[in-house]
Amino acid sequence: MDRKALKGIHHVSAITGSAKKNYDFYTKVLGLRLVKKTVNQDDVSVYHLFYADERGNPGTDLTFFEFPIAGSTYHGTNSITLTSLRVQNDKALAYWKTRFVELKVDHDEISTRTGRATLSFRDPEGQRLALVSDEHNSGVAGGKPWDKSPIPVEHAIYGLGPVQLTVSRPEITARVLTDILGFKETRSFPSTTSGQSEIRVFETGEGGTGAEILLEERADLKRERQGRGSVHHVAFRVEDQDELYKWVDLLNQLSIPNSGFVERYYFRSLYFREPNGILFELATDGPGFEGDEDFEHLGEKLSLPPYFEDKREMIEARLQPLETKE
Template identity: 40%
Template structure:
């Protein structure tokens, strides 16, 4: 049997304007700008990382900002529909007001007993804030009494002491992602038989899966859609990454994919982690990434995101890369929390 992932590692999407992208995720959502580098496969494109204070696995949403040269994507089957962050249960009013103040339209609903605020970023990428009670997904679906769980407001995100959002309301890392597929079966098989997820709840056209870790970042939802296959581009998610403890685990997953007739590429050195990639049968690109070595291999934690950092194999091209990148001013949080 392959290893069981404890849950989500990061989500990578494609943005348009790099300035608008960074200003929103830092200035509006209050995530820290933890890394400014380039796409290793396309060094003339930035790669931005936004997460908690330390850039902990399970908190990072990352972007390739394609700027004006990028084509628009088209949402459809085989894509991530929404990326959800966890917020404390008593932060719903704060976030409703904050998003409204920044001109963001929000739709409030309830799902599996949790309050969900759904909205889009400046490029149309679907986001959610989930105010989760302190109990597991299965318990909420069944109506059982709450129990203590690190799945909720005490998730392991590290607060940003000087961030634009007060500590008590900061995003607590990922709650889940929602993937849209034409039919549940093929994707569900990979989730359960390869990655170790278990189906724990169902509501209409939505199925919920959770890893046995039952903690922060351990949830994934599938929804069926009649839409055609989506097209990658600005405003869409490029891939979803799950967590591995080691390169040895990546090799085990590569073998498990192969046994199901799927081709996986890697492990690949991404400097901050090692990665394995495979497109699952429903069309979503899955990455599995190691916990380390982490973002402090080339910057101190205090200085994360303060400069353009390149992997060693691109340093000789720094002048050409910097000349090709679009103008960008790192977002300021000088005004403090609000």
């Protein structure tokens, strides 16, 4: 059964201890648009917030589950250790560096990583992030910045960039990426981590910053313990529902434990863990976020998929109010 190549990064989902503080940082400091305020469909007692470009185009979503009782992250291996965010050019990085200084955002100096200007920084909970310049990039297109963002459009974040995996046994993760998911290993670049020599780059689809996984070996660390400021999973783009079912069939044929088809309303999903324990999701490009809110009012109300509407009163009673209408 022929399957189309995965199109790139679909979204990254992380953990926050405070929806309010998280909302303030990602919308008011980073200028992303909250395109959907909903709940974790596997635990409806907590928020699931989606930040993205103007309408949540696939490949632009950085999402957060709010777990108020989450402890601190204990950094380690077998984890997702960096989420990159795309900006149009090197000039935008200079803008962001000045902004981070003014707003006292924890950040590093602008550096070059695999030929691209990069600015690493952390959110208030220690989430490991980097802005990456697309000035010399080619490959999968980014999204479209929201013109009502506090950030000028020419400097705005407009998509997800490379996602870094740090693992203790890199070859087995590499085989999943290449032999099962169809990524191609294209190059490597020096790691700044003590005792390690290189980070390997894997690309899918049209390639480029929106379609890369970076793989680093760290056998000297304990397994990361997730908490506030850690990443829960990374999702890859699938064209549509028919393609997703082909991936379900493949994983079943290979006897790889997986979730099977999962209805998420805003997209359809499939989940499985690679052998080092990192959670992968395959997610369809559609239907998108405008099925229950129009474009002008995305993210303003608590949105629930139709199959949760009969529980709305109970769900709303268990959530702390979060004002997202400016």
